[in-house]
Every structure is written in structure tokens, then in C-alpha cells.
Amino acid sequence: MTDSILEVRNLSTHFFTDDGEVKAVRGVSFGVAPGETLGIVGESGCGKSVTAMSILGLVQRPGKVVAGEIMFKGSDLLKLSNEELRNIRGRDIAMIFQDPLSSMNPVLRVGYQIDEAMYAHDKIPKDQVKQRGIDLLKQVRVSDAERRINDFPHQFSGGMRQRAMIAMGLSNKPDLLIADEPTTALDVTVQAQILELLRDLNEQTGAAIILITHNLGVVAGLCKRVLVMYAGEIVEEGTVEQIFERPQHPYTWSLLRSVPRIDANRGHRLLSIEGLPPDLIDLPQGCKFNPRCPFRVERCFHESPPIEQVAPAQHAACWVTMERAYADMGAGTITDTSPGAASGVHPAGGKRAAEAEVPAAVAEAVND
Amino acid sequence: MATIATPVLEEYAGGTIAREQVGLWRDGFRRLRRNRLALIAVVYLSILLAIAIVAIFWTPYNPATILPNTLTYLPPTAQHLLGTDELGRDLLSRMMQGAQISLIVGVGTSAIVLTVGVVVGLIAGYFRGWVDGVISVFINIFYGIPGILVAIVLYLVLGRGLGNIMIAISATAWMDMARLVRGQAFSIREREYIEAARASGARSGKILFGHILPNSLGPIIVQATFVIPIAILTEAFLSYLGLGIPSPLASWGGIASEGYAALPLEPYMMLWPALALSLTLLAFNFLGDGLRDAFDPRQRR
Numbered sequence: 001m002t003d004s005i006l007e008v009r010n011l012s013t014h015f016f017t018d019d020g021e022v023k024a025v026r027g028v029s030f031g032v033a034p035g036e037t038l039g040i041v042g043e044s045g046c047g048k049s050v051t052a053m054s055i056l057g058l059v060q061r062p063g064k065v066v067a068g069e070i071m072f073k074g075s076d077l078l079k080l081s082n083e084e085l086r087n088i089r090g091r092d093i094a095m096i097f098q099d100p101l102s103s104m105n106p107v108l109r110v111g112y113q114i115d116e117a118m119y120a121h122d123k124i125p126k127d128q129v130k131q132r133g134i135d136l137l138k139q140v141r142v143s144d145a146e147r148r149i150n151d152f153p154h155q156f157s158g159g160m161r162q163r164a165m166i167a168m169g170l171s172n173k174p175d176l177l178i179a180d181e182p183t184t185a186l187d188v189t190v191q192a193q194i195l196e197l198l199r200d201l202n203e204q205t206g207a208a209i210i211l212i213t214h215n216l217g218v219v220a221g222l223c224k225r226v227l228v229m230y231a232g233e234i235v236e237e238g239t240v241e242q243i244f245e246r247p248q249h250p251y252t253w254s255l256l257r258s259v260p261r262i263d264a265n266r267g268h269r270l271l272s273i274e275g276l277p278p279d280l281i282d283l284p285q286g287c288k289f290n291p292r293c294p295f296r297v298e299r300c301f302h303e304s305p306p307i308e309q310v311a312p313a314q315h316a317a318c319w320v321t322m323e324r325a326y327a328d329m330g331a332g333t334i335t336d337t338s339p340g341a342a343s344g345v346h347p348a349g350g351k352r353a354a355e356a357e358v359p360a361a362v363a364e365a366v367n368d
Numbered sequence: 369m370a371t372i373a374t375p376v377l378e379e380y381a382g383g384t385i386a387r388e389q390v391g392l393w394r395d396g397f398r399r400l401r402r403n404r405l406a407l408i409a410v411v412y413l414s415i416l417l418a419i420a421i422v423a424i425f426w427t428p429y430n431p432a433t434i435l436p437n438t439l440t441y442l443p444p445t446a447q448h449l450l451g452t453d454e455l456g457r458d459l460l461s462r463m464m465q466g467a468q469i470s471l472i473v474g475v476g477t478s479a480i481v482l483t484v485g486v487v488v489g490l491i492a493g494y495f496r497g498w499v500d501g502v503i504s505v506f507i508n509i510f511y512g513i514p515g516i517l518v519a520i521v522l523y524l525v526l527g528r529g530l531g532n533i534m535i536a537i538s539a540t541a542w543m544d545m546a547r548l549v550r551g552q553a554f555s556i557r558e559r560e561y562i563e564a565a566r567a568s569g570a571r572s573g574k575i576l577f578g579h580i581l582p583n584s585l586g587p588i589i590v591q592a593t594f595v596i597p598i599a600i601l602t603e604a605f606l607s608y609l610g611l612g613i614p615s616p617l618a619s620w621g622g623i624a625s626e627g628y629a630a631l632p633l634e635p636y637m638m639l640w641p642a643l644a645l646s647l648t649l650l651a652f653n654f655l656g657d658g659l660r661d662a663f664d665p666r667q668r669r
Contacts, residue, residue, distance in 0.1 A: 061496075086570075095568075097560055102560040103560045103563075106561075107582045107583055107585075116565075116568070117568040117569065117570075
């Protein structure tokens, strides 16, 4: 994509700890088009947040971006000086954090904190900052904004604090808003309001949004395109319909199967993905998902699959894409695997695959 | 503590569930008001401050003048409420000036300690790495040397004077403050709102003084309060040794020193400075304790 405002290429971020090198993000590439809403999903510790922090240059020691390019408006963010990067943070790229209580300084007034983001850059004329602070608070639908702007964060409810954080993020009219688990700390009704707000703001302001979450429902509600990350890599990428209706990577498939569905039978068992995400210091050979994959074949243990196009606008990194798995199921046969062959289903996984069903309705269930 | 439930009851008497919203400051001072010892200390220190201010404009006699036709070592009389010293100077006037000197040294030293300690501590705690390494090693080396020794040597090198005595005492006293602030900065810099501030493009200076400092003000104020009595005591000690405030300026330590020589003859001259020093040190310590309790977030109600 050439028209992207953000183009991440081959990004790798490692943490050099006493126990070894934690390879938190490994060779991640993706682009964000202007005004786009992109979701990044995955389990805890799969590198979503580190990717976001890498973009903003906020990775703290012992972490370090070891390779890659982050092209934003024609310049590589990784090559900028601290001051140049500071100028982009909060001005062109803003970020919203998970816990709105701990993301606001408890001793400073809400309005002061919103204004501060504007004073830090010269985008908004100084004499308009105060008024814009109030307008922003209104825009994120905090009632009685003129008065509440002088409150302290602890006087705000969780939802209001997250609104205030969004107001802060939007204050300099950024081109890109990175929302790192913006609804995780909120209860469900407030979650829906915040998502709606983000969707409206995306339409009104034209700011692109990267939404980082482990909650597939949240992604379905806001994003047009989705990246699925596992163990520091992107394992699948596609439109939200493709990801929910025709997932091509066993990990995506497993994630979807682990979401409870309101339209499922009562007897329907939720699938939990067995095992844990791999130790990022000592990664498994071959495909990183192989220890937990129900469809693994011999090749998965030796070679790491590249990310390849599996459908228009859909990419997946898997030797045995789900397409093949479905085909096998549909044919009613489970091909026996000869070692090294990429065409079959692993005997151990085949049985589980047989009782699988495509979770197509998940998307619909959470979409509206 | 003696006062626990009353304010809460008052708030609920209004029939609202939402309690009055108060900031850190008002909350802290409200709790300080409930601490009787701290309150007494504040009253005493206010009187002392008033005396020191009055002494700028007026003392019963000139504290430095050897009064003609006046006996030395007088016990309290109507003319000389606290008596006279070995040269026939009015002790009340000298004690008033001593209060002035003590408060100037105490507050002045505290101000120096506050400035240096906070800046150094913030820098060490925020930037970490080699900056912190150098500062920490420096502080640890000086921790092995008694502060009073450093103060004496430095004061002799710098020469006598009110300003120099403050510098000499600050020379080691700032380190406790720096350590405290460094620890605060170390923990606060990891908070999410610091990351959020950084993500919104705040400059390092803004994060240091606009975010980290306001969040550690409570402990800093408490520590600064405790520096005052230490400075006053050190000054008195130096003056007692004859190394302190140059004559004829009166200092409580100096009066005590001169009074010691006359102790068998005239106990009053020793009594007044000893009493004043004890009460003042006690008051500052009670105030510091009260502030510590008031700013302790765990006691927030």
C-alpha cells in the first residue's frame, strides 16, 4: 500500500532481560490507510502493546527496537531524534491507554491535563486551548463539561475518565489514534458507549484508529481490518468479515471458538486453547503455534510458515490453512500425514478438527 | 488518634451519599487540624515566628550593646525580664535575636536542601542509568562521614557568616532529601499516567516538574520540615562550640555556651536557650509527624 499514513516494515522489538532476550515482536509488517480502523488482536503477551509502544518510540529499557522501519508521513520514526519524535507523539499520533484511572495524574485537574497535551505542541493556538478543552469534553459527551473540566480525575467515573483520555488524545487533531485496550477496564455498557464514540470520532475527524484488544467483540464493533498476532508475529490479516467468517489460521479459529455465543446451543462447549503462549525467550522450532495447534503437520515442527495471501486481501501464516482443513472436513476424510507433507491434518488434531464448526455467526452476534 | 468519626458523621448528616470532594491539600490540612500535638506545635511556632519578626524592628534593648550601669549575670528583674549576661547585655533581647537566627538558619537551610535535593533526586530517579549511578555513589560515600564533621570543616573553609553556616549544614543534609525524591521519582515514573504524558508529547522537564514532583510533594514537605530542627540544632551546636554565628550576633547556642561557664553562679542564662531550643525542636518534630500522618494516603478518609 502506498497511500498508508503508517507503514510498519519488519519491526522487531526485543527485551534484553537477565533471563535472556525476550523476542516480544518479531518481523511485524503492516500498513494503516488514512481514516482506517485497524484492529490488532491476540492473547496477553503476544506483542500487541509492544508494537504500539515501538511506533511511538516509548519502549523502555531493557527493551529495544532491534530491526525494522516505521514509516510515518514519509519519515522513519525509528531514525528520528528524541525531540522530533516528541513532536509527533500526541500531535500526529496519539495514544489511549487501558486503565483510565491510572492513566490520569491524580493530583492534576482533568482540564489541566487535556490542555497540557495542546500546550506541548504548537498545533492549537494558545488562546484557543481553554475553549477547545471544554469543546473536546463536550465532543466526547461528558455532560456539564464547563464545570467538570475543573474536576480531579477521582471525581470522574471510569467511563468519563476514558472519555477524557480520548479527548486528550484528540486534542491536537492527530492523524492516527492508537487505542490500547481502551475498554478493558470498563463495564460492558460503558464499553459499548466508548466504542460508539470512537466510531463516531473516526467518521467525524477522519483520524485513523489502531485498536489493540484481546476482545474479538470489540474488534467486530469498530474495525474494518484485523491483524491477529501470536507470539510476536502477525499470523493472520484480513477484513473483519474474513477473519470472523473464514479464518485461515488455526489460532484465529481457536480464538473465535473460545468466545461465547448467544446463538449457540446450551450444550455447546467453549473451546479453550490448550497450553500457554510460548516462552518468548525460548521459542519453539518451526511454527510458533505448533505446540497448541490441533491441525499441525510434521512440517510445522521444522519450518516457520511465511505469511501468504490466502484470499483477496487476506493473508495467513500457516502450512495448513483452515481452507484446507475445512475442505478435509467437508470431504469427510482425514488425510493421513506422511512426514513432511503439507497437505494433511495431523492425526492428533484431526479428531478435534472433526467436531469443529465454523464460527461464522460470531461476527454477526457482536456486530450490532 | 483522638478524633476519628466526627467529620464523617457530619458529612452524612447532610443526607447525601456523595461526600464532599476535597483535594490533597485541603484533605491534608483538615487532618492536620485534627492532630492536637501538631496544632500546639503550629501555635508555638507561630508565636516564635512573631517574636522573630518583632525582633527585626524592636527589642527591649539593643542585643549587642553592653548596657551602662547594669550588673552582669542578673536574674530576671522588671527591667530585664530574662536577666542579663556576662557582659551586662539584656538576655530577652538576645534571645529574641537568637530566635531570629535560629529560624533563618532552619528555614534557609531547609530551602537550600529542598532545591538541591529535589532537583538532584528527580534527575537521578527519572533518568536512571549512569547519572543515577554517579549521584548514588557520591551520596553513599558521604553517608559514611558524619554530617557535623563535614559541616564544621566546610564552615571553617568558607568562613564565618549566616549564609555560610546554612551552606555548611546543607552540604550533607540535601542527601536525605535527594534519596527520598529519587525513590519517589523511581516509582512514580513507572506509573501509567507518566507513560500517558510521554505519549502525549510532554517534554522531560514537564514530566519531572509537572507530573512527578506534584505527586511526591507530601513526603517532600514532611522531609523539609524535619530538616529545619536538624539545621537549628546543628547551628546551636556549632555556636556552642564557638564556631557558629560570629559575635556580637546572638544565637541560642552561643548564649548557652556563655551560660554554661556561669552555670553554678547563674543558671538562668543556660536555662533560657536550652528551653527555647528544646521546645522549638520538639515543635518542628511534632509538626513534621503531623504532616506525615496528614499526607499519608493510606490514612485518607
